[in-house]
Amino acid sequence: MTTSQNETATETHGATLTDAAASKAKALLEQEGRDDLALRIAVQPGGCAGLRYQLFFDDRVLDGDIVVEFSGVKLAVDRMSAPYIQGASIDFVDTIEKQGFTIDNPNATGSCACGDSFN
Template identity: 35%
Template sequence: MTQYVEITEAAAYHVKEMMKHNGEEGSFLRVAVNGGGCSGLTYGLGFEEKQAEDDYLLSQHGIQIVVAKDDAGILEGTKVDYKESLMGGGFTINNPNAIASCGCGTSFRTAKKVGTPQACD
């Protein structure tokens, strides 16, 4: 089975901590693609209580991950990591399908899907 999205061990640790802090243990982590941003598409990471009928279900590092079938092709091969720096820490998303991203680093587009570009703030 194709994994579509890879969650690193560091990212999984922080996801679990966030679930615990927010009282959402046992939830699914949704990795999504949304329209918007300077380049037309943005990533979404969030928690959901239920898996949708059209979701692919993945399990990595003790986390149940859901990806909508419509997003799977855009996300295939994507790696979600968590990096620490002097300025703090945060999730990073590396998508091999992204052919362009905006200067502010929050949106992207692929060869197959451009999305709906919006002005960056």
């Protein structure tokens, strides 16, 4: 894990990308021919449990962003979302039952039945 040049080595958002997630994100970026995007995780109000994750590629750099690099993939988090994802692990699963990015967040005290939001 390396930090971007714009932050101190001790500044971190506390989230991690597993090797599988970083590999999939890197493959998606290569497929699009883009190397200027960061994978952004944000927490927004919404969903039946109160908060909802947003995980997407972003070319913007927001004021106060915390960016940490995992295996060549930049993971960006805005300062408002950082406390909610402290200690969270972003993984990529590819099984018969499920395919996609998953977020294991120790801060989530509950979630809705559909798994789309948390509190």
